[in-house]
Amino acid sequence: MLHHAPLLMTMAVGLVLAFILGFGAQxxxxxxxxxxxxxxxxxxxxTPGWVGDTDVAYELSEIGVILLMFGVGLHFSIKDLLAVKKVALPGAILQMxxxxxxxxxxxxxxxxxxxxALLFGLALSVASTVVMLRGLEDKQLLDTRAGHIAVGWLIVEDLAMVIALVVIPVLAAGDGGPGAIAGELAWTIVRVGIFVALMLVVGKRVIPWALAKVADTGSRELFTLSILAIAMGVAVGAAYLFEVSFALGAFFAGMIMRESDLSHRAAEDSLPLRDTFSVLFFVSVGMLVDWRVVIEAPLALLVTTLVIVVGKSAVAFALVRALRYSRRMSLVVAAALAQIGEFSFILVTLGGDLEILSQNAQDLVLGAAILSIIINPILFAWASRWYRDGAGEAESDETADAVVTYEGAEHVILVGFGRVGTRAAMHLWxxxxxxxxxxDDENKVKALREDGREAILGSAVRSKVLRAAGLxxxxxxxxxxxxxxxxxxxxAKIKRMAPAVRVITRGHNDTDVAYLTELGADRVIVGVHEVADLMATDVLTEPEDAS
Structure with a gap:
């Protein structure tokens, strides 16, 4: 009977094997x-044995691409990019x-x-978001200045890939000379421009409004369904009405949803679904790999891997050094970029669909990607040692990454030293x-320590950082x-580690209050509420003071 259910069989076998082998890799x-x-x-x-349905796997991979790109859009941060734009923008463009x-x-x-050859080269130029973030987190480098540069660099690469997904199909279809290609490209830009304008003008109002209405029903099931409906609906609608890729539509759906006050809940509720289909995306990509490339084209595979691991990292190191950053910082960025992943897979799949890349080219990219992902942790281990101790190198831009643990007790931990955090700290001091x-700002932590204050560099969502702060x-x-x-x-992490500790946080509206209270916050302070209370109190007490 199961041979009549190729979707069920492909998903079940793929997920079971992915779990077993993924656990082993971990x-x-x-x-x-x-x-x-x-x-x-x-x-x-x-490979011998049971063979999954490639047509079904392709459909699942399309869903995986949509949800991957939706997640990229949902977490896309212009702020992160602008913070390191002087190095990330020129560096990423030149390195690519x-x-x-x-x-x-x-x-x-x-x-x-x-x-x-050009599409092959482009596929080798972009790093994997998943692999990079994992490497930075494992070595506790994500919250350093070097980590911020690497993440900003990756954002530029992601934007470049979004543009590439629009341009490549046009160039591939061009068969009427430069004039016809230019005309088709211009028409594509117009269609994309209309879609983007529609999303920014209409979508920016409709999507947050729709999410708020669904959230008011109190049904978690409906809210999760609304997120999936928006992601899939915008992606497919954009492809049908404007002839743009599913990936571009999903990316903008995520970007617009980020503008909603409920974006944090949308990200949390959609995460299991996005993770599941992301796994299926990688499984479907693996189904395309022909392992015989190792035997039939070992030299080509070696050269391709060297371009990724040695060529990309050497270029990134040289560019960061040329922009007058330290050798240690340059090594971290270089190690972060010495691999390829999901965007490369999307590009080679697109290249195969458009009949640009042969199966051999796809096998080389996929095989080299696996090798680069295996090698990457070794490079990160080496780079992190240099970053922590400088390997004897004297540098003027001393980092704030030295391991520090607070030795006191009965104290307050303040997370975030922005405008609100700074004012709160002043009152406490x-x-x-x-x-x-x-x-997580290295410069702020360094300045606080120089001023004699206790400060820990890192993200407070990580257990090691909270323990170092004496939670x-x-x-x-x-x-x-x-x-x-x-x-x-x-x-949530604090309440799991230390349930008795009082947690005070801030929000922007009643939705944030409900969300944070549900996760364990003892008090949620909303700025507009506090301002209104203070204004009313001031009005009511003024006559008495005046007399």
């Missing part, structure tokens, strides 16, 4: 992506250009057409209340960051 300190790709390889046509040129050279060496600040012996944690999603994650 235990070996590799990215679980390696396990997911291996699961796909095991049920692909190039050089890496694409190197990959193009490999393609031409293999006697491919120029179009195939004036009252001689022992206070430890946690912030187990603290009385109160004040979460002063403005993002309710991160504040909620921190609150």
């Amino acid at each position: 235990k070996l300190r590799l990215s679980p992506i390696v396990g997911y790709l291996a699961a796909g390889l095991m049920i692909g046509e190039s 250009t050089v890496a694409t040129a190197l990959g193009t050279g490999v393609g031409l060496w293999l006697d491919w057409s120029l179009g195939a 004036q009252a001689d209340v022992p206070t430890v600040v946690i912030d 187990d012996v603290a009385t109160t944690v004040v979460i002063a960051i403005p993002d309710p999603l991160n504040a909620g994650a921190i609150t």
